[in-house]
Amino acid sequence: MKIVQRYECEHCKKLFKTPDRHYCKMNSALKNCYTCKHLKGWKEGERDSCYQYPPSPDCEHCESGDIDLETIKSINYDMQCEHWEQGQYDRDKEIIKEIAGIGW
Ligand SMILES: [Zn+2]
Numbered sequence: 001m002k003i004v005q006r007y008e009c010e011h012c013k014k015l016f017k018t019p020d021r022h023y024c025k026m027n028s029a030l031k032n033c034y035t036c037k038h039l040k041g042w043k044e045g046e047r048d049s050c051y052q053y054p055p056s057p058d059c060e061h062c063e064s065g066d067i068d069l070e071t072i073k074s075i076n077y078d079m080q081c082e083h084w085e086q087g088q089y090d091r092d093k094e095i096i097k098e099i100a101g102i103g104w
Pocket of ligand 1: 022
């Protein structure tokens with residue numbers, strides 16, 4: 001057996017073989033939805049006869065509809081959103097909303 005080296009992402013704690021190919025969505029310098037306190041959850045993408053649209057952020061500031069998960073990924077999560085504020089996407093709140101029957 002041989003010892004191998006791994007790189008740990010300081011933001012999401014995942015391990016990688018290479019130090020420079022991971023664009024972390026949890027990096028707050030990128031100012032994207034994942035680290036923004038305005039994100040309430042994700043809206044299910046619409047579906048038409050031949051295409052399932054990707055989910056989009058449920059955010060009071062991003063209602064234009066032209067931002068979705070694929071767009072965010074395609075720019076390596078580097079959104080520099082002007083409404084971005086440091087926060088933590090809170091799954092517990094989402095579950096509470098679901099139980100109460102409110103929301104998406
Ligand atoms: Zn990461």
